[in-house]
Amino acid sequence: MDFIKHIIGFDKAGQEAKNSTPSNIKAVFRNIPSLQTKRLLLRKIVPRDCEDMYEYSCQELVTRYLLWYPHPSPEFTESYIERLQDDYRGGSFFDWGVVLPDFKGREKMIGTCGFTELDPANNRGEIGYVLNPRFWGQGYAVEAAKRVIRFGFEQLSLNRIDARYMIENEHSAYVMESCSMKFEGIRRQAMYVKGRYRDIGEYSILRSDYLRDK
DSSP: OOOOSSSSSOOHHHHHHHHTOOHHHHHHHHTOOOEEOSSOEEEOOOGGGHHHHHHHHTOHHHHTTSSSOOOSOHHHHHHHHHHHHHHHHTTOOOEEEEEEEEETTEEEEEEEEEEEEEEGGGTEEEEEEEEOGGGTTSSHHHHHHHHHHHHHHHTSOOSEEEEEEETTOHHHHHHHHHTTOEEEEEEEEEEEETTEEEEEEEEEEEHHHHHHHO
16 A cells, blocks of 8 residues: 555654654654544554454555565564554554454454654644555545644644655555555656665645545
């Protein structure tokens, strides 16, 4: 699915962004609220999600257009989720687990969706998402992303929300378009990822767009 900055592991720039996050944003995400859609529950990622996360995060198919590589083992995923608990407590992680509330009688986490970056000085955020391939093509990524966009405009009072993708990933571009985001162009060879330069496409939605189409 989508190119995202630090869904698994953290780069230097991402960590610096976290360190500069204002206290009001940290307060919101320190106790990250659960969000609901017609079919989904978006909630904090917790240790019991390890098996579900590893199911998709170990796949090359999933990480093909992401910055991170497949998880090598369930223990790696377990350790990652443990680190997330510290980030949640610090209010410096802005992702929700995307959960089917009643999948064969239990909750099943099928991916993540949230903000890969928040820029309060400019009232701007960037969203990202990743989904288990078993559940592709059913509208779940669009449903989750729309809910996060709504949260960004209505609860965080953002003015602009961006999303970026590697241009080969047409499915991710479709998700952005389905969320009423507008294509803004391609930054040629903007990032060096996994041994080669990648062209990066960008979409955005403004608060005025969201209110007009609401």
